[in-house]
Structures are given as C-alpha cells and as structure tokens.
Amino acid sequence: MRVALFITCVNDTLFPGTGKAVVSLLRRLGCEVDFPAAQTCCGQMHVNTGYRAEGVRLARHFTEVFAGYDAVVAPSGSCAAMVREQYPKLARPGSKGAAAIAEVAPRVHELSEFLIDVLKVEDVGAYFPHRVTYHPTCHSLRGLRLGDRPARLLRNVRGLELVPLPGAEECCGFGGTFAVKNPAVSAAMGADKTRNIMDTGAEVLCAADNSCLMHIGGTLSRQKTGVRTMHLAEILASTEESQ
Amino acid sequence: MSATFLGMPGNFPKNSQKAVQDSQLRYNLRKATHTIRGKRASVVGELPDWAELRAAGKAIKDHTLRNLDRYLVQLERAVQDAGGTVHWARDAAEANRIVTALVKATGEREVVKVKSMATQEIELNQALAAEGITAYETDLAELIVQLGDDFPSHILVPAIHRNRSEIREIFLEKMPKTPEGLTDDPPALAEAARLHLRERFLRSKVAISGANFMVAETGTLVVLESEGNGRMCLTLPETLISVVGIEKLLPAWRDLEVFLQLLPRSSTGERMNPYTSMWTGAVEGQDFHLVLLDNGRTGVLADEVGRQALRCIRCSACLNVCPVYERAGGHAYGSVYPGPIGAILTPQLRGMGSELDASLPYASSLCGACYDVCPVAIDIPEVLVDLRAKAPHAAAEKAGMKVAGWILDDHRRLAAAQRIAAKVRGLVPKKRLPGPMSAWTDTRDVPEIPEESFRDWWERNERA
Numbered sequence: 001m002r003v004a005l006f007i008t009c010v011n012d013t014l015f016p017g018t019g020k021a022v023v024s025l026l027r028r029l030g031c032e033v034d035f036p037a038a039q040t041c042c043g044q045m046h047v048n049t050g051y052r053a054e055g056v057r058l059a060r061h062f063t064e065v066f067a068g069y070d071a072v073v074a075p076s077g078s079c080a081a082m083v084r085e086q087y088p089k090l091a092r093p094g095s096k097g098a099a100a101i102a103e104v105a106p107r108v109h110e111l112s113e114f115l116i117d118v119l120k121v122e123d124v125g126a127y128f129p130h131r132v133t134y135h136p137t138c139h140s141l142r143g144l145r146l147g148d149r150p151a152r153l154l155r156n157v158r159g160l161e162l163v164p165l166p167g168a169e170e171c172c173g174f175g176g177t178f179a180v181k182n183p184a185v186s187a188a189m190g191a192d193k194t195r196n197i198m199d200t201g202a203e204v205l206c207a208a209d210n211s212c213l214m215h216i217g218g219t220l221s222r223q224k225t226g227v228r229t230m231h232l233a234e235i236l237a238s239t240e241e242s243q
Numbered sequence: 244m245s246a247t248f249l250g251m252p253g254n255f256p257k258n259s260q261k262a263v264q265d266s267q268l269r270y271n272l273r274k275a276t277h278t279i280r281g282k283r284a285s286v287v288g289e290l291p292d293w294a295e296l297r298a299a300g301k302a303i304k305d306h307t308l309r310n311l312d313r314y315l316v317q318l319e320r321a322v323q324d325a326g327g328t329v330h331w332a333r334d335a336a337e338a339n340r341i342v343t344a345l346v347k348a349t350g351e352r353e354v355v356k357v358k359s360m361a362t363q364e365i366e367l368n369q370a371l372a373a374e375g376i377t378a379y380e381t382d383l384a385e386l387i388v389q390l391g392d393d394f395p396s397h398i399l400v401p402a403i404h405r406n407r408s409e410i411r412e413i414f415l416e417k418m419p420k421t422p423e424g425l426t427d428d429p430p431a432l433a434e435a436a437r438l439h440l441r442e443r444f445l446r447s448k449v450a451i452s453g454a455n456f457m458v459a460e461t462g463t464l465v466v467l468e469s470e471g472n473g474r475m476c477l478t479l480p481e482t483l484i485s486v487v488g489i490e491k492l493l494p495a496w497r498d499l500e501v502f503l504q505l506l507p508r509s510s511t512g513e514r515m516n517p518y519t520s521m522w523t524g525a526v527e528g529q530d531f532h533l534v535l536l537d538n539g540r541t542g543v544l545a546d547e548v549g550r551q552a553l554r555c556i557r558c559s560a561c562l563n564v565c566p567v568y569e570r571a572g573g574h575a576y577g578s579v580y581p582g583p584i585g586a587i588l589t590p591q592l593r594g595m596g597s598e599l600d601a602s603l604p605y606a607s608s609l610c611g612a613c614y615d616v617c618p619v620a621i622d623i624p625e626v627l628v629d630l631r632a633k634a635p636h637a638a639a640e641k642a643g644m645k646v647a648g649w650i651l652d653d654h655r656r657l658a659a660a661q662r663i664a665a666k667v668r669g670l671v672p673k674k675r676l677p678g679p680m681s682a683w684t685d686t687r688d689v690p691e692i693p694e695e696s697f698r699d700w701w702e703r704n705e706r707a
Contacts, residue, residue, distance in 0.1 A: 009651060012697040013661050014690055019697035035701045041651040046644060048609060050631030054648035061652070089625065142611035171566045175608025182605065183682035184260035188269075188570040189608070190686065218687030222674075 001119070002032045004069040006062075006108065008079045008210075009041035015210045021237035022075050022111065028237075029119055039065045044082040047090070049177045056090050056097075063087075063100040071118060072108045075233045077140025077208045080110040085143050110140065111233055112149040112208060122152050127240040129159030132230075133202035135193070135216065137209045138171050150208055150232055157235060166196045174215035190219040198225060208232045248366075248394065248578055254602035259571035268404055268572055275403045276563045282512025283560060283616070289514075290504070299501045301620045304554040307459075307492050308544060314459040314492050315535065321462025325524020327531040332486075334538050339370035341534050342451065342484055346376050349482050351449045357466060357473040358382035359453025360398060360557055361486045361536055363579040364592075367451070378451065381440050381472040383433065390417040396573025396581060398559040399510050404572055407432060440472060450480040454487045455556065456502060457533075460495045463523045464533070467506060467516045477520050482530045489535050490544075490553040502556060505618040509558035539592035548629040552588050554619040559584075561613035561623060567606055576603065583613035587626040595634050604630035639679070654698070661696040668692035 003026060007019040026033050043058030062083065066072050074080045084105050091097035115121055134154060140146045154162050173179065173189025180186075193216055197205050205220070207213050210231055217229035262268055287293050307314055319329045332338035346354055354371070356362065356378050368378040368389075380389045387402040388395050391413045395401030402410070411427040418439055425435055452473070456465040464485055466473050477483060493499065507516040525531040544550050562568045562582030573581035577599045578589040586603045595601040604627050607613075613623040636644075650656045671692055676684045683689070695703075 007697050009657065012657075013664065014692065016693050016695065016697035016700055020700065023701075035698070035705070037698065037702070038654050040654050040657050043651075046648060048628055048631070049640075049644065050604075050628075050634055050636060051644045051648065052632040054644065057648070058651055086628075138608070138610035138612075142615055169612075171608050171610035171612070173566070173608060175610065178605070178608045180679055180682040182256050182259065182567070183685060184256065184263045185567050185570045186608070187686040188263045189566050214690050215687060218683070218690065221688040222686060 001030070001071065002034065002069075003071045003073050003114070004066055005033055005035045006039060006042075006066065006072050006074040006079065007035065008074060008076045010211050010214075011075060014214070015231065018075050018210055018231040018233050021231065021233040022073065025124060025233060025237040026073065028239075029115075029121060029124060031119075034069075036065050036069075042079045042082045044079060044086070045176055047082075047086060052090070059083075059087055059090055059101070060097060063097075063104045066104050066108070067100065069107060071114065072104070073111055073114045074108060075111045075208070075231060076210065077110045077137050077144050077146060078211060080108055080113075081139040081143030083108045110144055110146065110208060111236075112146055112153055113144065115153060115236075116149045123156035124153065124236050126157040126236050126238050127159050127243060128157050128235050128238045129243070130204050131161045131163060131200075131202045132204045132206050132235065133163045133165045133197060133200040134168070135165060135172065135197075135205060135207045135212065136168055137207050137212045140208050141169060146208070150206075153232070153236060154206065157238075158240075160235070163200045163202050165200055167192070168196075172212050172216050174212045176211070179215055186215075187219075190215055194219045194223060194225065197227060203228065204235075205229045206232055206235055252599070253577070254598045255571070255575055255577075255606040256602060258575035258577065258599075259567075259606075262572040262575050263570055265572075267406070269570065271404055271406050272569055272572055275400065276569050279400075279512055279563045283509060283563065286508045286512050286514055290508070296501055296504055297618055297620055300505050300556075300618055301554060303493065303498050303501060304619055305551075307494055308490065308550060308553055310494075311489065311492065311544065314494055315489060318457055318459040318462055318492060319535075321459065322524055322531075322533055323462075325462050327462070327524040327533055330532060330534045332534050332536050332538070335365035338365050338486060338534055338536050338538065339367055342367060342486060343370060343374050343376070345482070345484050345532055346371065346449055347374065349449050351447075351482075352376055353447060354378050354449040354451050355443055355447040355476050355480065356380050356385075357450065357452035357476045358385050358401075358468065359451070359486065360579060361453045361488050362451060363395065364488075365486070365536065365538060367486065379443050379447075381443065381476055382468070383436050383470055383472075386436060386440070387413060390414070394574050395579060397562060398557050398580065398582070398584075399562075400559075404574070440475075444472075444475040444479050447476075447480050449482045449484070450476040452477060452483065452485045454485055454491055455506065456499065457487055457492050458494075458496055458499065459492055461523055463496070463521050465499065466518075466520045467503075468518045468520075469511065469516060471518055474518050474520050477522065480529070482532075483522075484532045484534065486534045486536055489537055489540055490555075506556055506558055509556075509560040509616070509618040543588075543591045546591065549587065549591050549626050551621050552584065552591060552626060554621055555584050555588065556619060557584075558618055560616040560618065564612045564616045565607075566610060566612070567608060571606070576606065578603075583607060583623045583627075584621070587621075587623055587630060590630055590634075595630075601634050604634050658696065658698055661699070664692050665694055665696070668694070
C-alpha cells in the first residue's frame with residue numbers, strides 16, 4: 001500500500017526521530033511511503049488561538065497537498081483530530097473548500113488507527129525491553145476515540161512491560177498556546193501528571209503526540225526525574241537489532 | 244451581604260495564579276470535584292440509554308430555542324390563566340427594578356431566597372439592599388458564602404472552596420444564635436444552619452426563587468433541590484417572585500421526563516434529587532409573579548455557534564471534570580458562571596470589553612472533557628475556539644502569529660526557518676527563554692533543537 005506521510009510541523013522541526021521511526025515501521029510492514037514535500041502545518045495553532053483566517057489558509061494548503069492519496073498517516077492524534085474533526089467546521093457548507101475537506105479528511109489516519117484499522121496488524125514485530133506507561137492525550141482520546149488501540153500495539157511489543165497510568169485520561173496541561181497563555185494552571189496540571197507518572201515506576205512515558213510529550217518531558221527533565229519520553233512510533237519501530 | 248462580581252479587576256491567568264498557589268484551596272477543590280466526578284460517572288454508567296437521553300435533551304432544547312418566541316407567549320398565557328402575573332425584563336437593571344417594586348409593595352423589608360443563578364447574575368441582593376431590603380439565602384452553601392461576605396465559586400456547590408473548619412468559623416462569627424460549643428462535624432454544622440433558617444422561613448412573608456425549568460404548555464415552574472429549604476420558601480410566604488432566564492423553557496410536561504433524569508445524575512451524581520417542587524400560577528392564595536429575564540440571552544441566541552450555550556441546564560458537570568477549574572477555582576472566572584460553561588457563557592452575555600472577559604475564552608486547554616460529560620451535548624471547545632476568533636488580541640501576539648503563518652504558508656520558508664534554528668541550536672538556552680516564551684521555561688526545559696529537520700533528512704536520503 002502506498003501511503004502519504006503527514007509528519008506535522010512540530011515533528012518535522014523538533015522531533016525528526018518520530019518521522020524516521022514512522023518511515024522505518026511502515027516500510028517494515030510492507031508499505032510504500034511518500035513524503036509530499038509541500039506540506040507544512042495543519043493550522044491547529046492558528047485556529048485554536050483565534051487566528052482563523054491564517055488557519056483556514058493552512059487548511060486549504062493541506063487539502064491541496066494531500067488530495068489524491070488513498071491514505072495519509074500522521075504520527076499525531078492532535079493534528080489528525082484537527083483535520084477530521086475541526087476542518088469540516090472551517091468551511092461554509094456546500095462550498096468548494098467543504099468538498100475538498102470531505103474528500104481528504106476521512107483518509108487521514110493517526111498512526112495506531114492506520115496500523116489496526118487499515119493494515120489490520122496488532123503485532124508489528126517490535127522489541128523494547130523496558131517498563132513503559134502510556135498517556136492517551138486528549139485529542140487522541142476524546143477527539144479521535146482511539147480507545148485501546150495504542151495499548152493493544154504496545155502489549156504486543158516483546159520485552160515491554162506496560163504499566164497503567166493513574167489519572168491517565170486527565171489533560172497534561174499543554175493545550176497548545178494554553179501553556180504560555182495560562183502558565184500557572186498549565187504548570188500545575190503538568191506537575192500532577194508528572195507525579196502520576198513517577199508513581200508508576202516506569203522508565204519511559206509514551207504517547208501519540210510529541211507536543212504533549214514536549215510539555216511533560218520538559219517538566220520531567222526540569223524535575224530531574226530520569227524518566228524519558230518517547231513517541232509511540234519510536235517504540236513500535238524498535239527491533240532487537242536496533243537495540 | 245455577599246460580595247459582587249461587577250467590575251472585578253484582573254484577568255484569568257492572573258486570578259488563577261493566586262489560586263494555584265493556595266494549597267488549602269487546591270486540596271479542597273480537588274477532593275470535592277473528584278468525589279462528585281466519581282459519583283456522576285457511576286450513576287450515568289447505570290443507564291443503558293444515557294446517549295439517547297442526552298440526544299433527546301439536546302433536541303428538545305434546540306427545538307425550544309428555535310421557537311422561543313412562540314413558547315414564551317404560550318407560557319405567559321398559561322401563567323396568567325393560572326392567576327400569576329408575568330413581567331418581562333430586558334436586562335439586569337429592569338429585572339431588579341421590577342422585583343424591588345414588588346417587594347416594596349408588600350411593605351416587607353426582608354425576603355428569603357431559594358438558590359438561584361439568575362438572581363445572582365443580575366446582582367439582585369445588592370439591588371434590594373440599596374433599597375433597604377435584606378435578602379436571606381437559604382441554601383446551605385449560599386448561606387455560607389453570604390455570611391462569609393464571599394463570592395460563590397461553583398454553580399451547584401457555591402462554597403466548594405471552603406472546608407468544614409472554615410465554615411464553623413464563619414457560623415460562629417456571623418450567624419445569629421450559633422451555639423458556642425459548635426464543632427466542625429458536618430451534621431452539627433447543618434443542624435446549626437437548620438435552626439437558624441427555620442426561624443427565617445416562619446417569619447418571612449416574601450420569597451424569591453429562580454427555576455430549573457418552565458413548562459410552556461401548562462405554565463408550570465419547577466425547582467430541584469436537596470435540602471428542603473426551597474420547598475419551605477416556595478410554600479410558606481404570602482408572595483412568591485420567580486426570576487427566570489428565558490432559555491429555561493420546555494415545551495411540554497412530558498419533556499420533563501428527560502430532564503429529571505439528566506439533571507440530578509449530572510449535577511449531584513444522584514439517581515433522583517431529594518426535592519422536586521412544581522407550581523402553576525398562584526396557588527393557595529399566594530401572590531405569584533414571574534419575571535422573565537433576557538439580559539443578553541437574545542444576543543446569544545442570534546449567534547450560530549454560541550447559541551448552544553443556552554441549552555445549559557446549570558448542572559455543573561463540566562466544572563467538576565475540568566482540569567483548569569480544578570486548579571484555578573471558581574473565583575478566577577470573575578462571574579457567577581465559572582468553569583467551562585462560564586468561559587463561554589460570560590463573554591457572550593457580557594461581551595469581551597473587559598480584560599477579564601476577553602481572557603475567559605482562553606481559560607481552557609481544549610481537552611474536551613466538558614463536552615463529553617455535558618448532558619445536553621454543548622460542544623464547549625467549539626464555542627471557545629469560535630469566541631477566540633472574536634476576542635481582541637494583543638499587538639505583539641498578532642505580529643508573532645502573522646510571522647508564524649507566513650513561514651508555514653510555504654514549505655520552502657519553513658525549511659529555511661528550520662535550517663536557521665539548527666544553526667543557532669547551541670545558543671538556545673534550556674532553562675531561560677526570552678519574552679513571552681519565558682512562561683514556558685519557568686517550569687519546563689526546552690527540547691533540544693535537532694541538527695536536521697525531518698524534511699532535510701528525507702531530501703538527503705530519499706530524493707538523492
């Protein structure tokens with residue numbers, strides 16, 4: 001199967017390792033991958049901060065770049081939710097933009113959705129001998145309704161011990177520009193999330209969104225906890241040879 | 244006399260910073276919200292048709308709002324036919340004038356009140372006080388707030404921010420005839436308040452209430468409560484004045500079936516509320532007045548996205564599940580409507596002219612938990628994002644977002660920006676960023692900027 005990668009601007013710029021992991025994982029599973037070079041950003045930051053005109057422009061650009069692909073895979077629950085849930089609200093019903101969105105949006109999949117729903121694999125042949133806890137992230141959980149898909153994938157990783165995270169469904173406090181617009185509340189939420197992670201005794205915190213991991217990871221690092229953060233794609237891409 | 248929210252200074256980030264640093268407050272809030280949250284989840288889980296009930300609640304409310312003019316006239320006629328008097332109030336000032344005149348006409352200087360958000364919204368107690376009339380709150384939590392000269396901080400549990408030893412102090416200091424040996428045991432506190440209130444109920448000739456629902460078909464008003472104080476207020480006095488927002492309407496009696504299931508489970512986590520009082524027009528020789536309050540609601544109704552906020556039945560489930568409310572507390576919102584629903588209702592009712600009101604649409608991480616629990620499916624995140632597009636933005640932020648938009652408009656510009664970032668990666672401090680980004684580095688380390696972006700890696704490996 002030929003799939004287009006939507007790597008997302010945050011991953012592209014700050015977490016290229018996640019993109020590389022997606023490439024190696026999908027190839028291992030027999031997919032042909034393409035990275036449409038004209039892609040930039042889904043526009044979530046602009047729309048959610050109140051800059052709708054800029055966001056709409058980015059959304060239009062996205063639908064142009066990814067038109068014509070059977071499947072688009074994004075290693076981000078948040079950006080996939082933006083395209084699938086929020087894009088339809090940005091265009092006037094019956095407009096050309098609305099038609100373009102209706103065409104592209106259903107083909108956009110978050111990584112774990114793509115693996116389980118489209119490729120129909122739960123065991124991706126990964127090996128990662130560590131104690132891991134999983135933070136479901138709000139947009140994956142309540143936007144995309146990913147449910148236990150990430151957990152099913154992680155449980156099939158050899159050597160991996162998946163430990164439950166107390167208060168997993170609570171927001172970590174990142175929230176895009178919320179983190180700098182309401183720093184006190186954001187930090188308080190991050191601190192509580194960090195404490196819950198520490199309680200699990202996990203070595204690694206895993207999630208399907210690097211933006212949330214950037215906020216939690218920044219807090220874990222500032223508190224010198226020694227807990228690492230890793231994107232789901234990076235754990236699933238790990239093999240015995242790569243360890 | 245409890246304090247007033249009008250003209251409250253500050254903004255949400257500043258107000259909440261104070262709350263976050265108050266460890267007693269954070270403990271009180273966390274304990275209370277998590278308790279109610281758990282109870283709600285378990286009783287909602289018992290109903291196999293919750294999703295259908297929720298959809299029905301949403302549909303009934305939407306239908307009513309679409310035909311509000313027609314149903315309001317039907318309600319007016321039904322109330323009049325049953326011997327009640329209906330008054331229309333465009334705004335808070337008009338509502339306060341009407342109520343004050345009605346109380347004055349009775350010759351009384353004291354009124355008892357059933358807990359009501361609408362009368363808090365219009366600051367009725369303050370308006371009455373200005374005319375020499377004392378309003379006594381009879382809901383236990385409202386009483387605590389009123390005696391403590393405090394602001395309510397929750398829709399359902401206005402004194403959620405207080406613990407029992409603080410309540411004991413307030414009673415001993417401010418409540419007449421409180422026994423000296425009062426302990427902070429909850430039953431003892433409740434009993435002291437009960438004795439105090441009983442005397443008021445028996446003495447009062449005038450009562451003021453709100454209503455949870457009004458039925459257009461029959462002209463019936465409905466109040467749900469837990470303590471029985473509402474029942475006393477509604478039945479004992481000679482004059483009853485109800486101030487109700489125009490959106491509290493339901494078309495028909497049978498619609499109550501849906502809401503009497505949705506409301507108690509969502510708000511108190513109970514299968515059924517302890518007291519449901521219903522009255523139609525003037526009963527048993529009582530003089531009954533209904534004041535229908537607009538106060539900005541018609542404007543909200545005109546907004547295509549924002550109007551869904553008028554479906555709200557004031558259950559407060561969104562407050563109890565909100566991670567921002569849990570840390571910031573209710574006072575930070577500077578309104579009688581705190582939490583997620585307050586963040587969309589207040590700026591719509593009051594406009595975004597003040598710094599505080601303009602900051603409210605941003606008082607959310609958009610985590611979506613509020614939408615999930617809302618019994619009438621108000622898409623609060625959707626309304627928040629819509630309000631943000633209408634909110635005033637600071638010039639520096641506008642400039643920054645414009646630059647970011649320009650860079651992201653074209654992948655070549657983005658690639659160039661990434662290469663510049665990679666060049667200066669050694670210079671970016673982990674622990675102290677300049678300007679507004681310092682809000683990030685106060686508590687979090689900055690991620691390391693990679694040597695090479697994904698797109699450059701792809702270009703180097705795949706296209707070569």
